[in-house]
Amino acid sequence: MLRYLPFLLVLALWIYAFIDCLNTPEEEVKGLPKVVWVIIILLFGEVLVGPVAWLVVGKVRRAPGGGATPGERRRDPRGTWTAPDDNPAFLASLKQGNSKDEALLKDWEEDLRRREEEIKRREQGGAADDTPPKS
Structure with a gap:
């Protein structure tokens, strides 16, 4: 063989x-x-x-x-x-995606703050109504 x-x-x-x-x-x-x-x-x-x-x-x-x-x-x-970290078009697309995500995050944070303030106002208003009147 x-x-x-x-x-x-x-x-x-x-x-x-x-x-x-x-x-x-x-x-x-x-x-x-x-x-x-x-x-x-x-x-x-x-x-x-x-x-x-x-x-x-x-x-x-x-x-x-x-x-x-x-x-x-x-x-x-x-x-x-070209490697992605050396490709200018890819890096630009990442920055564009990041700016969109940051804007969305800011909107969510503002909405969360608004809802928290609403809840606090309701609790403060409800707590004032629940207290017995002073005589």
């Missing part, structure tokens, strides 16, 4: 490189046209030259988060990802 392992690894690398090349958009292919890369992978797949060449130099590689690798500029500025 172990004697087949190198063959299976070569086959797996060849298939991965071939499918990766086919699925890569044309604008991300470096050096040669995509069709030429497919031919190189197919012709030199048995000796690993084609798949390894594709994986090393044939494609623009991105950092795991979708950003550009060091020393490389991203072509599509709309595709860049």
Whole structure:
């Protein structure tokens, strides 16, 4: 079984490189046209030259988060990802939401104060009525 392992690894690398090349958009292919890369992978797949060449130099590689690798500029500025705490639009929406919540809280506090004063007036008025008249 172990004697087949190198063959299976070569086959797996060849298939991965071939499918990766086919699925890569044309604008991300470096050096040669995509069709030429497919031919190189197919012709030199048995000796690993084609798949390894594709994986090393044939494609623009991105950092795991979708950003550009060091020393490389991203072509599509709309595709860049920004953390929420660095995104000005997100921070502005938080401030707007906070101002709405603060206004609502002020309204609730005013309503609560008004109701408490009403209750106090009723208690004071009721307590004055309940006291017996002095003779």
